[in-house]
Amino acid sequence: MLPLDLVPADLSGLALLLLLVAAFAAGWVDAVVGGGGLIQLPVLLLVGGMTPLQALGTNKLASVFGTLTSATTYFRRARPAVRTALPMAAGAFVLALAGASVASRLPAEVIKPVIVLALVAVAVVTAARPSLGDLARTRRAAGSHYLLAMVLAVVIGFYDGVLGPGTGTFLVIGLIALLGYDFLHASATAKIVNAATNLGALAFFLPTGAVLVGLGVVLGLANVAGAYLGSRMAIAKGNRFIRVVFLVVATALIVRLGVDVVRDLA
Template sequence: MTVGGLDLDTWTIVLVVAGGFVAGWVDAVVGGGGLVQLPVLLLVPGISPVQALATNKLAAIMGTSVSAVTYYRRVGPDLRTAAPMAATALVGAFGGAALASHIPASAFKPVILVVLVAVLAYTLARPRLGTHTELRWSGNGHHWAAAGIGLVIGAYDGLLGPGTGTFLVLACVSVLGYAFLPASAIAKIVNFATNLGALLFFVPYGAVVWGLGLMVGVANLCGGYLGARAAVAKGSAFVRVVFVVVVGTLICKLGWDVLHG
């Protein structure tokens, strides 16, 4: 089967579709779906790294759209937080995508690895972190903090990508003071904006493999819907457990990348 100029056999199609579904579920619960989806897309014969990154964004935005709507209907995230964070995240993601071909990912990975180890230690040392919403600021201070978080993490998403949703959840919990469940709901709205910002660069650039992206995107959408429902049904305690597992996996992945150059 030929998709976007790429020859895909049956097993490759099964692999990318399964990867998209799992990525959508994980991403909807606590972020980090790119840890699954992007490496799977890089296994497609003939695809370039930029094409894989761009196609990953197309598939991911389909999943984040349905999980964001599901969270909005069932959790009711605070749009006064989500809106400024999403706006600056979109701008940051566009800028990050534009820099993606100029700055090597290896330059950032050691720093991100150290931050993640500190995050995991902090989360494990504070078992009550994220169980209840206790906002750190009110008024304009809260909105400026949210906007700053969106800009920084949006730029990271456009530049690298994997783990963006996890970083958003972490920031909403540890910096802003939300519980894990509403943090995940806000993160999905912002993650939709970061994916859109990156696509605004990648689509005119011609890097998206549309047929492959839509195929994986449908699977991601299904996984995102089920993941969001699972998170809402099981609450913040469940999201916290998945968060710890995903952060641990991200540490292992980045640690491997750093050690092997």
């Protein structure tokens, strides 16, 4: 039977307020460029009074609300290429479900150093090339375009099921670097795919009873508010705004995961 408690019994009013603020901020960041889990998941672990598996599952439930909201907003206003986005979403869903099934067995300390190095490389390239992502440069033949899109979807989908932090960020930079999208349309496509990865991971976590459903729904509403505001701002302000937020989030991810790597090695 699924747990329907609104909040954990020992969760104070102040802790709940902090969780709601974190969920709103995570929704905003995730809608603009991805990486909202960087905010929401650590706060769930630090002040939520729950196990890592509960935090991971509850984070996915809350995130589903936000990613679906921003995906819908982007779809209506930025018109992403659904012939690419929908197959990517289907592949990412399946691999996120598979990734979540091994989340408790795969040692995160092995994967995190690789993620940090990849993020450093991404941030350096983005900072060194101010024009990256300003204009769409899709030049690939249709076959290779869809092949690269699916490879990106399954790799990132599996990663999101196993770990998760920075999924949207990796999707955005992958869509820009591999498929030639601009930042706006990369973010729009990434939201559709990210919504699918969240649903895929959640499909595994829900039956296990690890998700605090009531708390996840409450945080999801705050996530929706942040996601709606973030996606509207990203669409209105365009590529350069998204690029700046991307660099800030990538830097924060590097610091956050870098600290984890150092702690694991100590």
